[in-house]
Amino acid sequence: PQSFIGINYGQVADNLPPPPSTPKLLQSTSIQKVRLYGSDPAIIEALANTGIGIVIGTANGDIPGLASDPNFAKSWINTNVLPFYPASNIILITVGNEVMTSNDQNLMNKLLPAMQNVQNALNDASLGGKIKVSTVHSMGLLKQSEPPSSGNFDPSYGDLMKGLLEFNSANGSPFAINPYPYFAYRSDTRPETLDFCLFQPNAGRMDGNTKIKYMNMFDAQ
Incomplete structure (x- = not known):
């Protein structure tokens, strides 16, 4: 697989450059991918025609609706993807952030159905093979990570984790994690x-x- 450098584009800060100035800044570096924690349309639009790969995300609070209502998933895609793609090179949608270690059992149970509905909405829009769907985990998923050969998932996540990994495998989507x-x-x-x-x-x-x-x-790790 090809290696690349990407950045997280956080928006909880002071004195951030306005979105229109972002592409020039990024193109002056070797950065090829950008992860947004949400789906700010101004940033997505500003990155149009740059070729920079864009990761957008749904909020954790959207997961119950995405899981229970396929039409909500379609609406999310219609609002946050279709107006911008392919000019804006959206490559991945992350459904929630660190849900599995949130201790919110309801949210954990609904994560996979939400991902499946987002995937189905992409498929219906003929984008299923072009934009991937995943979620982002914390390192807390691992019961052990050192030495690397002894790394394993915490068994308490059991079948839920198995379902998520099977989804990643079936759809060719990345296993995403936040290292700190x-x-x-x-x-x-x-x-x-x-x-x-x-x-x-x-x-x-x-x-x-x-x-x-x-x-x-x-x-x-």
Whole structure:
């Protein structure tokens, strides 16, 4: 698979550049993908004709409606995708953020049906093979992540997690996760840990089981 650099485009901040100035800023870098936490039409429209891949997301609060009402899913696609695509290169829709670790059982149970209805709405619009559907998880899904060869999901998520992974596999959509280097560093504040988290030169960390040496946290997790 092709590697690339992307950014999260958060909007909870002061002095953000206006959306129309965003494309020029991004095109002055090697950034090829942008993730929006929502689906701000001004930003989506501003990125039109740039070729930059755009990830848009539904709010967690939309999940119950998306799960129970296929027409709501169609309306969401009609509002947030069809007016902009393909000029704006929307490549992925993330249904919710860190739902599985939210401790909201109702939301967790409705996540997969919501994703399926969004996928069906894309299929109905003849976009099923062009725009993928997934959700974004936290690292809290993992019961263990170190060493990498011992990584496994927390079994308490059981069948729900199995269903989500089967959806990803069936639709060729990515398994998306939010890695937080700061939390890794906070639990181990040695200078070499900071270098390991931030892609700086370091001695690397050996997985004793596989004898594979990992040079940064991103690869290791």
